[in-house]
Amino acid sequence: MSADLLKLMALDEEDLAILSAYMQDAVFLTKDARFSQETGLFELRANRFVWEKKRSFFRKPERRRTSLIFKRVQAVRSVGITRGATDEVSNLLAIQFEKNGEGPDGSIILSLSGGGEIMLDVEVIEVALSDISGSWEARATPRHRG
Secondary structure (H helix, E strand, O other): OOOOOEEEEEEHHHHHHHHHHOOOOOOEEEHHHEEEOOOEEEEEEEEEEOOOOOOOOOOOOEEEEEEEEOEEEEEEEEEEOOOOOOOOEEEEEEEEEEEEOOOOOEEEEEEHHHHHHEEEEEOOEEEEEEEEEEEEEOOOOOOOOO
């Protein structure tokens, strides 16, 4: 595998904002999001857009398969996702944290295009991002309206 594969950890809101930037415009199938109540792990495997590589006329945009593992998850809720439609494609726009109070617990919110959300109720922020494949050429560069 390539030496430029990302491996990052988020343990606070600032770290989570960095992971969010790397995961912006990642696409995934509903079946690529899994929660284990037993272990308290929520895993999302997605094809992330490689924003960190400088693109030029000669360098094409890339995507890379990435795993996000959220630890110490107590419950998962979703809005705007059809759970039975395993091949439904979602586009991740942002990852944010909402505290419940004074403690470290709260909800990690994965905001999706079209208004969908996945909410993870967590004891603390503990998230690992790992690229699990090399890059391939993306069909297009995501564009956002300003």
